[in-house]
Amino acid sequence: MAAPHWLFGDQLGPHHLAGLADAPVVMIEARSVFRRRRFHRAKAHLMLSAMRHRAAELGDRVRYVQAETYPEGLREAVPGVGPVTVHHPTSYAALRLVTRMEEVEVLPARGFLVAQADFRAWADGRGAKRLRQEDFYRWVRRSHDLLMDGDRPVGGRWNHDHDNREPPPKGADTLGVPAPYRPREDEIDEQVRHDLDRWERDGDVRFVGRDGPRLFPATRREALAALRRFVAHRLAAFGPYEDAMLAADPVMSHSLLSSSLNLGLLDPAECVERAEDAWRAGRAPLSSVEGFVRQVAGWREYVWQLYWYLGEDYRHRNALRHHEPLPEWFLELDADAVRARCLSTALAQVRDTGWTHHIPRLMLLGSHALQRGWDPEGVTDWFHRCFVDGYDWVMVPNVVGMSQYADGGRMTTKPYTSGGAYVHRMSDLCKGCAYRPGDRTGDRACPLTAGYWAFLHRHRARLERNPRTAQPVRGLDRLADLDELLRQERGRGSGAP
Numbered sequence: 001m002a003a004p005h006w007l008f009g010d011q012l013g014p015h016h017l018a019g020l021a022d023a024p025v026v027m028i029e030a031r032s033v034f035r036r037r038r039f040h041r042a043k044a045h046l047m048l049s050a051m052r053h054r055a056a057e058l059g060d061r062v063r064y065v066q067a068e069t070y071p072e073g074l075r076e077a078v079p080g081v082g083p084v085t086v087h088h089p090t091s092y093a094a095l096r097l098v099t100r101m102e103e104v105e106v107l108p109a110r111g112f113l114v115a116q117a118d119f120r121a122w123a124d125g126r127g128a129k130r131l132r133q134e135d136f137y138r139w140v141r142r143s144h145d146l147l148m149d150g151d152r153p154v155g156g157r158w159n160h161d162h163d164n165r166e167p168p169p170k171g172a173d174t175l176g177v178p179a180p181y182r183p184r185e186d187e188i189d190e191q192v193r194h195d196l197d198r199w200e201r202d203g204d205v206r207f208v209g210r211d212g213p214r215l216f217p218a219t220r221r222e223a224l225a226a227l228r229r230f231v232a233h234r235l236a237a238f239g240p241y242e243d244a245m246l247a248a249d250p251v252m253s254h255s256l257l258s259s260s261l262n263l264g265l266l267d268p269a270e271c272v273e274r275a276e277d278a279w280r281a282g283r284a285p286l287s288s289v290e291g292f293v294r295q296v297a298g299w300r301e302y303v304w305q306l307y308w309y310l311g312e313d314y315r316h317r318n319a320l321r322h323h324e325p326l327p328e329w330f331l332e333l334d335a336d337a338v339r340a341r342c343l344s345t346a347l348a349q350v351r352d353t354g355w356t357h358h359i360p361r362l363m364l365l366g367s368h369a370l371q372r373g374w375d376p377e378g379v380t381d382w383f384h385r386c387f388v389d390g391y392d393w394v395m396v397p398n399v400v401g402m403s404q405y406a407d408g409g410r411m412t413t414k415p416y417t418s419g420g421a422y423v424h425r426m427s428d429l430c431k432g433c434a435y436r437p438g439d440r441t442g443d444r445a446c447p448l449t450a451g452y453w454a455f456l457h458r459h460r461a462r463l464e465r466n467p468r469t470a471q472p473v474r475g476l477d478r479l480a481d482l483d484e485l486l487r488q489e490r491g492r493g494s495g496a497p
Contacts, residue, residue, distance in 0.1 A: 004063075004078055006086040006104070008094065009047055010391065011264045012054045013220055016087060016110050025062040026084065027055055028073030034205040037381070041196065041211035042354040043388045048192045049218040050263050056188065057219070070097060088116075091392035092312045111264050112304055113144060113297055119305040131306065131411070134159070137298035144269075146297055147276055147290060154279075155286050159294075163287040166240040167426050174249035175241060178233040180256050181226035185214050209333055209351050209386065216259045216355075216388055223257070223265035230255045231274050232283070239288030243359050245427035247341070250349045254357045255292065258389035261300065268296050306401070306411065307393040315377065315396045319408030320459060322373040326382060327494040330369075333386065337496040340447050341433035342423050343368060354388040359426070361387075364448075366403030367417040368497070371451030373458070376406035414468040417455060420446035435497075441484050447497035453479065454489040 002023040007016065009027070017025070029051060034044055055064040067073030078084055081103050088109035089095050098104045109116065122139060123131055138158055141147060147154045168175070193212065199205045217223040237253040244252065260266045272293045279289040307314075329337045335348035346360040356365070361383070369379045380399040384390045401411030420437025424430040430437050435446040440453060456463060456473050463469040476482060 003083040003085050003105075006074065006084050006098075007054075007062075008086070008089055009051045010090055010262060011087055011111070012050055013111070013223075013264045013267060015267045016264050018110075020085070023085070025058055026074065026077040027051060027062055027064045028070050028077065029064070029066045030068065030070045030073060031066070031199075031204065032069045034199070037385050038206050038208055040209040040350075040354040040386045040388065041207035042209060042215070043386070043390070044196060044205075044207060045189070045192055045211050045214060046216055046218060046259065046354075046388050047263075048195070049189050049214060050265070052188050052192065053219045071101075074101070093392070111261075111267060113140060113268055113301050114305060116305065116308055120309060123305075123309055130413075131309075133298060133302045136302050136305075137294060140297050140301060141293075144297065146272055146293055147279070147286075155290075160239065160287040160290045164239040164291045165243050168241060168244040168246050168428065172246070173428075174246060175237060175244075175252050177237045177253045178229075180234065180251055180254075181217075181222070181229040183214060183217055183219075183222045185212075189214055189218075208331070209354055215353055216256065217265060218263075220265050223260035223263075226260060227255075227257060227266060227271060227274060230257065231278050235275060235278055235288055235292060236284040237288070239285065239291040242291055242357075243426060245342075245357075245359055245364075245423075245429060247345050247427075247429055247431075250345075250353075250356060250360075252357065255295075256355070258300075259355075261296070262389050262391055262394065268300065272297050303397045304393055306397045310397070310410070314407065315380065315400060317400055317407045317410075318376055319406055320373070320404075320462075322370075322404070322406070323375050324373045324494065326369075326374050326378045327496070329496040331382065334496070339434040340497045341431075342420075342427065342429040342448070343497060345429055350386055354386060362403055362416055363418060363422065363426075366399065368448065368451065370404050370415060370417050371448070371455045372494075376400055376404040379404055408462075409466070414466060415455075415459075415463070417452060419449035419452040421449070423448060440479070441481050441488055445485075445488065447492070450485055450489055453482070453485055457482070457486060 004026050005020050005023040006026045029048065055062050063077045065073040065077045067076060075081055081101065083103055083105065085105045085107055086098050087107045089098060098106055141153065200207065217226050234253045241252055246252065257266060257271060261268060275289045275292050278284040279286055333347055333351035335344045335351055338344035338347060342364050346356055346364045349356045349360065376399065380395050383399050384392060384395045397411060400406045402416060405412065405415040420430065424437040436444045437446045437449060439445045440450050453476065457476055460473055460476065464473040479485065
């Protein structure tokens with residue numbers, strides 16, 4: 001009889017069991033996971049719902065154990081812990097756990113396009129060159145024949161970002177595209193919610209945010225339905241407005257597939273192949289398809305590979321020496337305490353759903369944290385806990401490298417932060433706000449605008465040497481109100497803006 005195969009809760013799709021047809025399956029629901037971190041309630045619900053749905057699908061083949069810890073669960077599922085296989089987990093902590101167990105054989109990772117050894121060979125072969133996402137993305141496109149015409153990109157361009165940075169349609173409250181797929185809850189969801197309520201009442205765990213109804217797929221069937229609906233009805237409008245924001249339309253034309261990919265319900269190959277098929281059939285423009293392929297085969301894959309390539313100590317990088325603790329209003333997702341409409345709107349979206357798209361994450365929530373000098377490890381932990389698609393491998397590179405520039409430029413060429421003018425141009429979030437995007441000082445000074453200039457001043461010595469930030473740094477010399485601005489920003493403290 002084949003050795004049992006241990007299936008982690010983010011390895012739930014059929015591709016994680018391919019080639020293991022005769023192996024019994026072990027799944028462990030470890031309560032300690034929820035005790036260690038104060039997760040978003042909707043994230044905890046989605047994780048448990050997805051695991052329990054998968055166990056129901058596997059029927060008699062699976063031994064599903066509820067235990068305090070993974071080792072306890074494994075001892076109960078496999079008495080004596082004989083030979084057990086497991087696919088490479090998605091965090092350093094989980095990898096340490098399985099490699100400490102002598103009887104556990106770790107198989108290669110699944111759910112990604114590029115093998116870790118292949119990426120390491122590619123990265124090592126670049127010598128002193130920076131590991132830029134654009135170079136990696138082109139390599140993946142060539143090696144997987146994605147949107148290629150022979151050895152050239154279809155349409156003659158690798159990158160359609162220029163076409164994919166449109167502000168939202170003027171005067172529109174919503175993008176006007178068909179709504180995304182929404183699942184229906186069932187008795188498994190009802191039991192999950194009952195258990196989470198009981199755990200909270202008993203004081204076993206604490207959550208943040210709101211739960212219900214479930215918005216994201218918990219099964220392979222639901223995930224495929226979400227993928228089909230996106231490709232058929234939403235992909236065409238995705239590209240031009242992928243960086244835009246509307247207060248009344250938080251999902252715009254985004255795919256909402258990240259949680260399904262990160263739970264292992266979808267394989268990235270099938271997602272990009274279906275998108276390419278839509279372009280070749282004339283159902284979606286190349287700019288939108290390329291933008292989606294870039295997100296999945298470019299950025300997601302790049303982040304996964306860098307997580308392992310850069311090593312476990314990367315999470316502790318703090319090149320800007322930011323040590324301010326995250327304030328209580330942010331930790332509690334208290335959007336009602338915030339007067340700045342952009343930040344309040346984004347924080348409310350996280351509170352209510354455990355999700356926002358990438359621009360509110362990067363250019364609102366992450367940018368504000370960067371400007372205020374919050375501790376990057378704390379910011380990373382917050383994104384990990386509060387987003388339904390947040391996992392260690394996702395958030396460490398995204399936050400430490402991309403959002404907080406804590407690696408000093410190893411991953412990106414500049415800090416990603418801006419003043420209120422960017423938000424005003426790319427959204428309707430400045431409309432009706434207590435602040436004005438053009439005001440640096442005074443009662444209506446935009447916290448993002450003032451914070452931007454204060455950030456440039458604080459790190460002037462570093463940023464004036466960077467070709468991509470030298471020009472805005474020189475702009476500090478033209479601010480007649482700089483001293484007043486700096487006094488004002490010191491006085492803001494950690495209060496809600």
